[in-house]
Amino acid sequence: MALQVYNVLHREKVPFKPLHEGKVNMYVCGPTVYDHAHIGHAKTYVSFDVVVRYLRFSGYDVLYVQNITDVGHMLDSGEDRILKKARQSEAGPMQIVETYARSYFEDMDALGVVRPDISPRASGHIPEQIKMIEVLLERGHAYVSDAGHVYFDVYSWPEYGKLSNRRLDEQQAGSREDVREDKRHPEDFALWKIAEPEHILRWTSPWGVGYPGWHIECSAMAQKYLGETFDIHGGGVDNIFPHNECEIAQSEAAHGQDFARYWMLAGTLLVPDEFGIPVKMSKSLGNFYTIKDALKLHRPEVLRTFILTSHYRNQIVFTEDVLESAQKGWERIYAAVRLTREKLRQAPEGEAGNAFLDVLQKARTQFVEAMDDDFNAPGGLAALHELTREVNTLLNSDQEVGQAVLEAIDATYRELGGDVLGIVPDDDVALSGANAQREDGLVRLLIDLRAEARADKDFAKADQIRDRLLELGVTLEDRPDGTIWRAE
Numbered sequence: 001m002a003l004q005v006y007n008v009l010h011r012e013k014v015p016f017k018p019l020h021e022g023k024v025n026m027y028v029c030g031p032t033v034y035d036h037a038h039i040g041h042a043k044t045y046v047s048f049d050v051v052v053r054y055l056r057f058s059g060y061d062v063l064y065v066q067n068i069t070d071v072g073h074m075l076d077s078g079e080d081r082i083l084k085k086a087r088q089s090e091a092g093p094m095q096i097v098e099t100y101a102r103s104y105f106e107d108m109d110a111l112g113v114v115r116p117d118i119s120p121r122a123s124g125h126i127p128e129q130i131k132m133i134e135v136l137l138e139r140g141h142a143y144v145s146d147a148g149h150v151y152f153d154v155y156s157w158p159e160y161g162k163l164s165n166r167r168l169d170e171q172q173a174g175s176r177e178d179v180r181e182d183k184r185h186p187e188d189f190a191l192w193k194i195a196e197p198e199h200i201l202r203w204t205s206p207w208g209v210g211y212p213g214w215h216i217e218c219s220a221m222a223q224k225y226l227g228e229t230f231d232i233h234g235g236g237v238d239n240i241f242p243h244n245e246c247e248i249a250q251s252e253a254a255h256g257q258d259f260a261r262y263w264m265l266a267g268t269l270l271v272p273d274e275f276g277i278p279v280k281m282s283k284s285l286g287n288f289y290t291i292k293d294a295l296k297l298h299r300p301e302v303l304r305t306f307i308l309t310s311h312y313r314n315q316i317v318f319t320e321d322v323l324e325s326a327q328k329g330w331e332r333i334y335a336a337v338r339l340t341r342e343k344l345r346q347a348p349e350g351e352a353g354n355a356f357l358d359v360l361q362k363a364r365t366q367f368v369e370a371m372d373d374d375f376n377a378p379g380g381l382a383a384l385h386e387l388t389r390e391v392n393t394l395l396n397s398d399q400e401v402g403q404a405v406l407e408a409i410d411a412t413y414r415e416l417g418g419d420v421l422g423i424v425p426d427d428d429v430a431l432s433g434a435n436a437q438r439e440d441g442l443v444r445l446l447i448d449l450r451a452e453a454r455a456d457k458d459f460a461k462a463d464q465i466r467d468r469l470l471e472l473g474v475t476l477e478d479r480p481d482g483t484i485w486r487a488e
Contacts, residue, residue: 003058005232006313006374008240008263009163013374018231019261024060025226026052027260029218029235029243030119032069033100036290037107039303039318040236040281043269046304046422047312047377048234049113051264053420054371065225066116067218068104070097071123071201071211093200097123107291111300112422118225122217126203129212129220132254133191133205141253142191145182148208150192152250155185160249163263164241189246191216215246219259223251233260237267237313267315278317289318298323301423305330308377308421329385330423336388337413337424339395342484344406352402356394360412363387367416377421384417396477443474447483450476 003016018024028048031041045066055062071093108115122129133150136142141156154160154168161167168187190213195202202209222230228251235244244263251259270278271287281288294303306326310316363383370379391409394401417424446465453461466476469485477484 001369001372003372004374005262005264008265009260011165014262016262018060019229022059022061024055024062024232025230026055026062026064026232026234027218027222027226027230028064028066028116028233029239030066030068030116031104033097033104035100036292037104038281039289039291039294040269041104042107042111042291042294042303043307043316044236044266045108045113046111046307047266048264050308050377050421051232051234051312051375052114053422054375057415057420063118063226064114064116065118065120065222067221068097068101068119068121069214069217070094070101070121071217097121103292107295110295111291111303120221120225122212122221123201125217125221125224126212128224129216130192130205132216132220132223132250133212135254136191136250139253141250143184144207147182148194148210149182149190150207151183151188152191152246152253153184154187154189154249157249157253159252161245163248164245166241166245189213189215189242191250215243216250218243219247219251219254222247222260223255228255229258230260232262232264234264234266237265240265264312266312267310270315270317272317272319278315298327299330299429301334301425302327302330304421304423305381308381308423311374311376311378313374329381333384333388333413333417334424334429336391336395337410337417338428339484340391340406340409340413341428343395343401344403344410347401347403347406350402351404352400353394353405354402356390356401356405357408359387359390360408363390364412364416367420371420380416380421384413384421387412396475443469443485447476447485451483 004013005016006013028045031037052062052064105115133142136152137144137150140153142150142152144150192205192207192210192212194208194210199211201211203211222233233244233247244265248259268280271281271289273279273287279287291303302323303326306318306323307316309322309326309329316322363386366383366386367380370376370383373379413424414426418426446469450462450465453459453465469476474485
């Protein structure tokens with residue numbers, strides 16, 4: 001089956017065919033850098049990281065652009081998010097931007113998210129935004145208000161609302177956009193705002209000293225680096241309206257042709273409120289978790305596994321129970337990887353056990369079929385879990401397995417679990433965070449006590465330790481160089 005993608009623009013799953021054969025141009029709305037990234041950001045950007053990884057795995061040359069919003073993202077009050085944070089912190093706006101942009105990339109690096117090819121900043125592309133606004137004015141899709149602000153006239157573009165499926169007469173005035181008396185229509189959105197005297201972020205424009213609206217930045221930067229029409233536009237479903245809707249309208253009104261051909265929007269991450277009801281994350285509710293805090297407790301591979309247990313388009317609820325389940329799932333896979341690598345270091349040369357290569361091919365086929373179905377990462381994980389059961393059966397049997405087969409098993413895990421899903425590390429690691437280190441220490445202690453019991457010929461005690469561990473899902477394997485353990 002060829003790659004199928006759910007296109008939000010048409011609300012159906014369709015075959016993926018890029019504009020230029022073998023090449024994919026992709027834009028994803030990036031963060032507004034006014035605070036540390038939270039696990040909701042992790043959900044979005046890990047999801048699109050896997051999309052990019054799989055496209056490259058499939059042979060496509062991907063140009064991945066993800067912007068940094070450092071000006072223009074307005075609160076409902078009309079206040080710029082960066083300026084509000086700067087005022088609260090008694091710091092300069094660019095100091096805020098640098099601090100949290102660096103923090104964002106630190107978090108993404110820690111999660112194994114591959115850096116975008118280009119990470120343009122809104123403040124570095126003011127001329128491009130001004131040029132697009134001028135084109136919209138020339139074509140009659142924008143107007144300058146009496147106060148000097150420039151607005152997009154949504155009634156000049158009949159297709160406005162096609163992505164979010166909202167009719168103009170159903171839209172609430174002022175959503176993400178302060179309602180001003182100088183607008184022709186309440187639904188019109190700002191392209192350029194005249195700066196108040198106290199507004200620090202300001203640039204010279206044909207309409208006066210001011211700053212761009214939030215939506216125009218993505219249109220201008222996507223066009224600059226990917227062309228007027230490109231393949232994939234990604235982002236969070238929360239921004240489908242008004243941000244993505246406004247992007248489409250102003251871009252297609254300016255150029256007279258399609259903007260993005262495929263729209264992919266990631267579902268929201270939710271956390272339980274005080275009553276256990278899943279809600280959006282909010283600092284006021286005390287349910288706000290930064291990526292940095294999460295990484296203090298869990299390995300990045302575990303957080304990625306948690307995110308990938310849900311399809312990118314679906315919502316997912318963040319709880320410690322769900323994370324614990326993800327950790328156990330990742331550890332089952334990684335334990336098989338670690339056992340494979342341990343046996344490989346001592347394996348005889350040759351291709352003994354090469355019948356298992358058929359199992360590897362089957363796993364690869366199942367994995368590709370899942371991922372070709374709209375990047376179905378949960379299906380890809382299921383294929384790895386099935387492979388892991390087969391690998392454990394092989395490696396715990398009396399069957400001799402040669403280097404060639406063990407190398408093929410390791411390569412399969414590295415490619416599917418590592419290169420695509422990003423959950424299998426290249427090098428051996430401790431299992432997972434502080435809890436796993438504690439678990440490993442406790443099991444090692446019991447292994448030592450069992451060894452002492454065997455040395456004292458107290459075989460009943462040694463067997464009791466082994467059996468109790470087995471009941472807890474821990475299997476011991478005695479080898480010439482010592483005893484190893486793995487979680488089943």
